[in-house]
Amino acid sequence: MDRLEVKRLKFYITTPIYYVNSEPHVGSAYTTIIADIIARYKRMMNYKVFFLTGTDEHGQKVFQAARAAGKDPQQFCDELAQKFEQLWKKLQITNDGFIRTTDPKHMAVVQYFVKKMLENGDVYKGVYEGWYCVPCESYWSEEELGPNHTCPSCGREVKFIEEENYFFRLSKYRDALLEHYKKHPEFVQPDFRRNEMIKILESGLKDLSITRTTFSWGVPMPDDPKHVIYVWVDALINYVSAIGYPTDPERFNEYWPADLHLIGKEINRFHSIIWPAMLMSVGLPLPKTVFAHGWLTVDGQKISKSLGNAIDPKYFVDRYGNDVLRFYLVREIVFGKDGDFSEKGLVNRLNSDLANDYGNLLHRTLAMLEKHFGSSIPEPGPFERGDENFVQQVLDRVEQYLTQMDNYQLTDAVETVMATLALGNKYFDERKPWLLAKQGEMKKLGTVLYNVCETVKKVAIMFYPIMPNSSQEVLRRLGEETQPNAQHLRQWKTLRSGQKIVHGAPLFQKVELKSEQRESKKPVPSEVQLLDINEFRKVDLRVARVLSAERIKGSEKLLKLSIDLGELGTRQIVAGIAKYYEPEQLVGKCIVVVANLKPAKLMGVESQGMLLAAHDNDQVKLITVDGGAAPGSKIS
């Protein structure tokens, strides 16, 4: 039953291979970090893991990006691929393989794969006619297009093209795919993504054009080299080419089928429909699970190059360290859903979860061990009922954690570990070891501190996949082997009494965000100017009653109003509404004004404020207060 005892199981996990038309950003880092967490967890649980990532280097977009950079495409790819590899190294990603689609070995496999599909009668030659978006490398039907023949996905202009293509008989696999979905509810996760895919299948599939002739940066079609294989087909095959298909069947069979394709939601269709159909075509088993995670926003906004808010993960690693970044990503962003990334949120988590709840529990415990037990793990005395209860609760949490991790409920699992820490802190407070020390109750004191140490040890192990560095440090301080031993999770008294502990500096240093860092780091371009609430609060909006109104001589637009602003007194304002309102219509009206506007002179008349009105085409309508309100009332 216990998977730790039986023979080693394998676990093959992949990230998407990243498109090298730009440098890596938090989005790709997020996927890769999550994959790394799962890979580390599985290794810790004694699985034989193969963790694959890599780069997708073919296609017109890459070719154009290379040209724009004035570089040879291969050289361009080499440089970018290296940047990805460097980043993964920096993020302490433990991938076992790194595949590049321009690797001749991979390219040969792509040709082999497609040839096999062809031989199986699933690829045929046809003519494609229609609209094509170069940047998206996607074909669109007439009805799908946006206004003025633009790409419905990116909004840019599309080109009408007509070309002879090879097609994949995707439609043929609809029923088989539906059948598979029915039989394997875990195939696509989360479940709402699965339902989306089922809907697509139910509405029918069209055959897929899988070659291009308009450019040559890609894998040539076997025996027809003027055709280049569609980047997506090329890319997907990486999952099998990287583990030895078809040249090293022993290795391939050891790992295939993949246990988990971790992807972003935007590429779900490729992984959950097209890829499985391709596999069916060549007769390979399907991956166990495709998990599509959500998207990150940054400070509440979509990540995009044009917004310039694509965050560089290196900044956060340098500033806060890998553990904190990784922790924050799983803790804050519910795995599977969209979530927001902000420096402020990260610092909050660092300070309260890590420094206070985690680091401090360790720190206060080690401090007492240093003072009362000569810096060594004490001998636990007899357990009282409170101790027994506590131990049981911690062990329950451990079980919960294991279940959640096994089900890829990463955020829940982190919460469970946090709950374990809360138990530890609470136990500590209830047992009041500082009092026991004063009273000379050394046996009881030993029990309490021992139990807390054992709890922190479990936390360190549970956190290891997420925060490997701090976990190893905690284990070291407890006098343990730094390599986490998952078998210690389910037992108690795994710490040997007498072993030396190291008190050391606090595990996590708190960080104070400077005020300017609290705001969004990058300026937002004008088209999507978003206002911080504090900015808005600067505007002093008030209700005012119009006391009198008259035209200003020589102006056909301006009226001079005298208004009652309650506590702010009576003021004179000038408003450009003479074309739409007669002065006498205004008297007595309850209007809205900006009360803290710098005074200005219009046509020689001073205006001490500004009234609000709606501009509806060529109409102007005053903003009034529903039912009226006392002059001077604040508006917010």
Next chain:
RNA sequence: GGCGGUGUAGCUCAGAUGGUCAGAGCGAGUGAUUCAUAAUCACUAUGUCGUGGGUUCGAGUCCCACCGCCGCCA
């Protein structure tokens, strides 16, 4: 346009099959405590559970309509 989801305390969200379901965490306030990184622990709060109807003895929980947001497809 079709399909699906969602709208619950200031924020993030839990709330099978209708009857302690009005909740948790964070934030805020009060108290306790001093082993500890002004950490920790306890207690407290505001909510017309998107809006309007309906079914029912009884509805965040079911039905209908509407509004808002999101996703997939077209």
